[in-house]
Amino acid sequence: MxxxxxxxxxxxxxxxxxxxxxxxxxxxxxxxxxxxxxxxxxxxxxxxxxxxxxxxxxxxxxxxxxxxxxxxxxxxxxxxxxxxxxxxxxxxxxxxxxxxxxxxxxxxxxxxxxxxxxxxxxxxxxxxxxxxxxxxxxxxxxxxxxxxxxxxxxxxxxxxxxxxxxxxxxxxxxxxxxxxxxxxxxxxxxxxxxxxxxxxxxxxxxxxxLPMLDKDFVDWYCKGLDLPHDLYPFDVFQLFQESGYRPEILSAAADGIRFDLTVGPKAILVRFAELVRAQAEALNASLKMVIHSLTPIQSAVICVMGAKGEGFAPFESSTMELYAKAIANAGIATSEPRIEVPDVQLALMALQERKLVWKTSRGVYTIEEQVIVDLLREDGLLDDLV
Ligand SMILES: Nc1ncnc2c1ncn2[C@@H]1O[C@H](COP(=O)(O)OP(=O)(O)OP(=O)(O)O)[C@@H](O)[C@H]1O
Ligand SMILES: [Mg+2]
CATH class of the missing domain: 3.40.50.300 (P-loop containing nucleotide triphosphate hydrolases)
Known part of the structure; x- marks a missing residue:
């Protein structure tokens, strides 16, 4: 480039x-x-x-x-x-x-x-x-x-x-x-x-x-777009903010319009807004799907980790109790209510493989991305876990 x-x-x-x-x-x-x-x-x-x-x-x-x-x-x-x-x-x-x-x-x-x-x-x-x-x-x-x-x-x-x-x-x-x-x-x-x-x-x-890309970036971006009808930087900046200041979301939406020959010039801004929102949602939706496919113990571990933040100690007895609480909160009846350390170890490994959890060489764990914590919180999965 x-x-x-x-x-x-x-x-x-x-x-x-x-x-x-x-x-x-x-x-x-x-x-x-x-x-x-x-x-x-x-x-x-x-x-x-x-x-x-x-x-x-x-x-x-x-x-x-x-x-x-x-x-x-x-x-x-x-x-x-x-x-x-x-x-x-x-x-x-x-x-x-x-x-x-x-x-x-x-x-x-x-x-x-x-x-x-x-x-x-x-x-x-x-x-x-x-x-x-x-x-x-x-x-x-x-x-x-x-x-x-x-x-x-x-x-x-x-x-x-x-x-x-x-x-x-x-x-x-x-x-x-x-x-x-x-x-x-x-x-x-x-x-x-x-x-x-x-x-x-x-x-x-x-x-x-580092400050986010600003309004001037969006002005520059809109000038260079070359779509059949100009977009208004004011509206685009709002969409840019809504979608987390990520330029690629704007670019994917612009491509969506370029390659869709049925959109008339007047409908472009409306279509552009729809595409930006759809992009941002699609990103979260795929992450949500991964989260919803976790086993009860994996889900409990990531929820407790999200709720505890930096103070997360995976194998402490109080944390072990919180895993059990998270499973109970989720309304899952397990025939084996006691959670043992090896179960947690396996769950942590599985979460790492799915790129939801990150581990340092010294064995400290944290959630891979803040957006994962946000999604768990939105779903109410972090309530009562501290
Ligand atoms: N100043 C800019 N002008 C035009 N496009 C930009 C600018 N900054 C970033 N982008 C575009 O935004 C996208 C993400 O940029 P970049 O890879 O620099 O982000 P990053 O924060 O380093 O991402 P990651 O978190 O994956 O490391 C790229 O497609 C890039 O071309
Ligand atoms: Mg980078």
Whole structure:
């Protein structure tokens, strides 16, 4: 897609660039900045199309790691690969690393440094790699990690985050040119796990709510639509808000009109509104179907988890009682009213498989998306469960 197909958010990018690059006295931004917004509302597009160029313009080197780029790869490996790529692009740096102590000297004039020597537990750890990059470029480095929460689902991912913490602390010392880490994710609870406890790699990092795409986006969008009849931005913005600020819902509705040759110009806005609402409902309907196909114990576990929020402890006796209560509330008579720990374990695994529940490598559970909690609450399934 060319840049023309994106609405540019330059003012927002400039504000964030300042926040990330110029750390005020007493600000926690040097520990890292967490950017969060709901699913499909434009976080990655903003990071790639607006924030990255703005940071580069401000004189920083920007590395971008999308931990969901390849779901078959360990998130830790993706972080390491991003650093390898950045170093691999710089021949001077490669030769400098090749003659670093501990490595075999290279033949003069030919770089034989292998980037695979960089990594967790390798000759060149992440701190050393970042130090080399920093000293060579003499610039601030910003590492943007998209879908950061994914890192804490594997041991290698957690190790990479701790290695980055060490690299960040070293580079932010007066000897080098600084390293800022920007973490992006849609679920605040998951991101909070990375920064809340003092053992976590990003303790104290700032959490920033990325604003939603605004009215100006909708104006820009309506101008570029090229439908047989113009849409009124005022009405479209209302629909956009109603459907959770997700541009794809507007685009799917617009396609619905483009490919429907029976809609006359005058009926377009009405049809557009119908299609937007139908899209938003269809998304929820498929999620509802998954929720309604759960077994009583799976349903009880997810409801208690939703009601408890961050304080959810799956195997505590009080929680076990709540599962039984949830089953009773649902009016399901079971011949086996006692719920045992292995039942809960199995239910948690099944919920994970259905992508309703998420688990960190340390065994902490949370509901995959806020919208799931909202749907359970709407159905009254969370009442009396705290
Ligand atoms: N500034 C923009 N201009 C035009 N389209 C946009 C813009 N921002 C987002 N979109 C569109 O909205 C959709 C979702 O964007 P994007 O993937 O950036 O969202 P996200 O918040 O990163 O999603 P996820 O939660 O899945 O990571 C994409 O189809 C994208 O093209
Ligand atoms: Mg994204």
């Amino acid at each position: 060319s840049q023309k197909n994106f609405y540019r958010r330059r003012t927002l990018a400039a504000r964030l660039t300042k926040l990330i690059t110029q750390v005020a006295v007493g600000s926690a931004a040097a520990s890292g900045v967490f950017l969060t917004a709901p699913r499909r509302t434009g976080k990655s597009t903003f990071a790639r199309e607006d924030l990255r160029p703005a940071l580069e313009e401000a004189g920083a080197i920007v590395l971008y790691a999308d931990l969901w780029k390849d779901p078959t790869k360990d998130p830790g490996a993706v972080i390491v690969e991003t650093v390898r790529e950045a170093i691999g692009c710089d021949e001077k740096l490669m030769s400098r690393l090749a003659i670093a102590p501990g490595l075999e000297a290279v033949s003069v004039g030919r770089v034989s440094f292998n980037v695979n020597n960089i990594g967790l537990g390798k000759e060149i750890g992440l701190t050393k790699a970042f130090e080399a990059l920093s000293d060579e470029a003499k610039k601030l480095i910003v590492l943007i990690i998209d879908e950061t929460q994914h890192a804490i689902t594997t041991d290698e991912g957690v190790a990479a985050l701790f290695a980055l913490k060490a690299a960040r602390d070293e580079l932010n010392s007066s000897k080098h040119y600084g390293l800022r880490i920007v973490c992006i994710g849609s679920n605040q609870n998951k991101l909070a796990m990375l920064r809340n406890s003092s053992e976590e790699a990003f303790f104290g990092a700032s959490m920033v709510q």
